[in-house]
Amino acid sequence: GAGVSQSPSNKVTEKGKDVELRCDPISGHTALYWYRQSLGQGLEFLIYFQGNSAPDKSGLPSDRFSAERTGGSVSTLTIQRTQQEDSAVYLCASSSRDRGSPLHFGNGTRLTVT
């Protein structure tokens, strides 16, 4: 079946504008994750959704960042009033509910804030 799909693949925005990044997880996967990867760096955890449980937002770097997951499927990561330091690749991943299940990643959205 289809893998994790992210859109857009690239986004260039001006400082101060809001952006929305979309993630379509693998059908049937109850867990969804957002990570951020700066150039040549590791992955920084942002937020984790699991079924109907309250999301783990402990990785969100500021209140300009928010995410929602509608109907237990598609997720949107919103960054308000973007700053240049927000420039990075934003990766989405999904997995089945079992702890220890591997994460399946999308190819990411490359965000550039000018």
Added chain:
Amino acid sequence: SQQGEEDPQALSIQEGENATMNCSYKTSINNLQWYRQNSGRGLVHLILIRSNEREKHSGRLRVTLDTSKKSSSLLITASRAADTASYFCATDRLDSSYKLIFGSGTRLLVRP
């Protein structure tokens, strides 16, 4: 904050040689996973080792886990140019919800 730290940061070897990458972490874990990332792409899961396991094999991959030292190693035997990628360890911490915390990665270059 980072949980896992890979070592070395970069590794360059000749095709046919073995590549060893190490990962250290700070807190007790349920399991540790290794992922691979080709340039410009998402990560791909390679192998998972649980906290009660010491060694695991998958094809040319061998993973070890030493929970007393809080460290893991990934060995790729008989490397190929196609193995060129970044490799990340990720830990599932005992004291948190199931969110994987990734290290900073090892960039592997296999020269043909």
